[in-house]
Amino acid sequence: MHYHFKVHKETRGYWAECVELEGCVTQGNTLKELQSNMEEALNLYLDEPSGSTFLAPLPNDKLDRSKKLVQVAVDPEIAFAFMVRYHRIKRKMTQKQAAKKLGMSNLYSYQRLERKCNATLAVIAKVKNLFPEFSVDFAF
Incomplete structure (x- = not known):
């Protein structure tokens, strides 16, 4: 990005x-x-x-x-976090709603995605599934 x-x-x-x-x-x-x-x-x-x-x-x-x-x-970790937050807000979802839809056990786990983080491929796949328009390429 x-x-x-x-x-x-x-x-x-x-x-x-x-x-x-x-x-x-x-x-x-x-x-x-x-x-x-x-x-x-x-x-x-x-x-x-x-x-x-x-x-x-x-x-x-x-x-x-x-x-x-x-x-x-943009630093790739910040770009990823920004894109997750961007798509959540565009969909008018709360962090709690996004965490639940991603199958995360607690809100803190989701909040880490919206901060500079190094997401695993499994988490990236879940994010892509929740936000189909999310482009991993765009985050990099």
Whole structure:
């Protein structure tokens, strides 16, 4: 999963804003530092607290790279958690309802899916079964 940042040159350094995510901005003294800061800002923006109902927009895959538009990858574990939360909220399900439909023994087990996690193939299959439109490829 990649989002797009517009990079701006300043007198002393750079700053960048995510085109798809309002308020996701960062800065850096060098382009290398800016790149690292864009990744950090993006991951922090998408890593919502458990139980959050905020639904960030998905990346716009129609945006092309240019000198001032840079693709920034989301950490795969955060991308997976974001996509699980995204599809649950789109379906207007509570975490408890999703946990029950996934056959999880307790709510905490489900909540871990909506946090940075390393899901097993068995869990990924259950998520895909519950949310058929969920794309594992999109999360990576």
